[in-house]
Amino acid sequence: MTYASPHRLTPEEEGGPEVDVIVVGAGNAAACAALAAREAGAGKVLMLEAAPEAEAGGNSTYTAGAMRVTYEGIDDLRQLVPDVPDDLVAVTDFGSYGADAFFDDMFRMTQFRTDPELVEILVRQSLPTLRWMREQGVRFQLSFGRQAYKVDGRFRFWGGLACEVWGGGPGLVEMLHAACAKRGIEIRYATPATDLLRDDAGVRGVMVATPEGRKAIRAGSVVLACGGFESNAEMRARYLGPDWDLAKVRGTRFNMGDGIRMALEAGAMPHGHWSGAHAVGWDRDAPAYGDLAVGDNYQKHSYPFGIMVNANGERFVDEGADFRNYTYAKYGREVLRQPGMFAWQVFDAKVLPMLRDEYRIREVTKVTANTLEELAGKLEGVDPARFLQTVRAYNAAVQTSVPFNPAIRDGRGTEGLALPKSNWANTLDQAPFEAYAITCGVTFTFGGVKVSDRGEVMDRAGAAIPGLYSAGEMVGGIFYHNYPGGTGLTSGAVFGKLAGENAGRHALSLQTA
Secondary structure, eight states: OOOOOSOBOOTTTOSSOSEEEEEEOOSHHHHHHHHHHHHTTOSOEEEEOSSOGGGOSGGGGGSOOBOOOOBSSHHHHTTTOTTOOHHHHHTEEOOOBOHHHHHHHHHHHTTTOSOHHHHHHHHHTHHHHHHHHHHHTOOEEEOHHHHEEEETTEEEEOTTOOEEETTHHHHHHHHHHHHHHHTTOEEETTOOEEEEEEETTEEEEEEEEETTEEEEEEEEEEEEOSOOSTTOHHHIIIIIOTTGGGSEESSOSOOOSHHHHHHHHTTBOEESOTTOEEEEEEETTOOSSOOTTTGGGGBOOOGGGSEEEOTTSOBOSOTTSSOGGGTHHHHHHHHHTSGGGOEEEEEOTTTGGGSOGGGGSSSOOEEEESSHHHHHHHSTTSOHHHHHHHHHHHHHHBOTTSOOOTTSOOOOOBSSOSSOOOSSOOOSOSSOEEEEEEEEEEEEEOOEEOBOTTSEEEBTTSOEEEEEEEOGGGBOSSOOSOOOTTHHHHHHHHHHHHHHHHHHHHHHHHHHO
C-alpha cells in the first residue's frame, strides 16, 4: 500500500537509515519513547524539538507534575517514593486507587466513549511505567500539598491522585533529558519536522527545517510525539468551534498540530474527540501562551469552595459537582461560553486559608472588599445588582447543618436553587471577601490519530503504517468531553514507552531483514 504524503524520497535521499529511530518532540511522551527505543536496542536515537532549548519540552514543561497511577496502599506508593517517613505514614490515610477505580473514572469522565483497548493499556501499565521512569532517573513525591487535606489530625488523600513528579513539569523534563543524555540520545533544538519521508514500504524518516534550508533525515522508524493543535488558533476555531481561537493557551506556543498533519498526510486514521479539549479556568489577564516563570499558577482551581459568576451576575456551573480533579478540565469550556468569555470566582474569609498556592502569586487578577456590596462594585464587567441577588439566594440555600469536609464528597449542598451546588457549599458572609477573574485556558486537544496496541499509527483501512508510531497528545480516542486530573502525563509516559519499544524493534528488524 502507498501513502499520500507531500514528500516522496528522491534518488539523492535514497539510502540506508542515518539513525535507527527519530522521535519528533521532546516532552514527556517523546523522551519516554526515545529512552524505550534505546532500551529496545536501537543504536542511534534522535529527538527533534521545534522549540529552542530554553522553551523545550512541550506542554510537559508547563504542568504541575501530577500523575494518576493505580495503587493499593502505601507499599505500592513506596515503589515510587521509597523514602516516605514512617511517622508521616502513621498519620496519613492514603486509601487506594485500584484498576477498577481508574477504569470507572475514565469511562465516567468520557461518557463511556474512551477506547477500551487503549484505556486497558493506560490503566494496567500506569504503575509499571512509573516504576520504569524511576529506573530512568525520574524522582517522585507524594502529593501532600495539593491532594491531601488534614482532617481531625490526619492527612487524607482525595480524588485518586497521590503521586507527582519532583519539581513539577520543569523537573520532569530536566530529569528525562538528563536520562536521554546519559544514554547517548541526541536532542536537536529549534529543528521542527515538517514532513514525513516515505516510499512504498512505509515511513523512512522526516524532513526538517534548518537555518540552511530543508533537509531529509532517514530513519528506520519515526515516533510522532509532538503534541496536539492547541497552540494553533486557526485549528482551534476549525475543530473546537467559534471563539476557541480567543482562548488562552496554558502551555507551549509550539504545538501547532504539525505532527497530526504529517500523520494524516501519510494516510493515518483520524480518531477521538476532535471538537473536544482539556480546558480550565485560567487567569483572565494571563498572556496568550504559557509563561515558564509562572508555570501552572495562572490556573484557579479552588472554585469548589466558593461560587463562580458570569457577567450577568449569575452562577453557571455546579462548583461542587465533584472533586476538582474531575471537573476542572471541562469547566474552562463553560467559562468560554459565558458572555464576554470570563467569570469571577468568589470566596469569603472562612475558606481563604484553603485556597491553593496559585491564588497567592503576584500575577493575579484579584479584588478584595469588606462587604458584598463593595465587592459587587469591583467585579469588572458584572451586573452588581444581579450578583447580590445571586449571593443572597445562594446563602439562604446552603445546608449549614451538614458538616463541611473538604477531603470527601461531603453532601453539604444547597436546597431550592435551579442550579444546585452539590458539595462543599459555604455561605458567603464573612469579610474579607476575595474574587478572582478567570477565562478559558486550553491545555491540550483530544482529537488525534488512531494507534494500535503496539503504538503503531493505523491507516484508514485499519492497517499499521510501517515505520510510523505515535504517543502523547497525538493519540486520539482516550479522552472525550472531560479528563481525570493527572492522566495526561501518565498517558504520555505509557504510550511513549510503548511506541518507543516497538519503534526500536521495528528499526532493528530492518537491519536483519
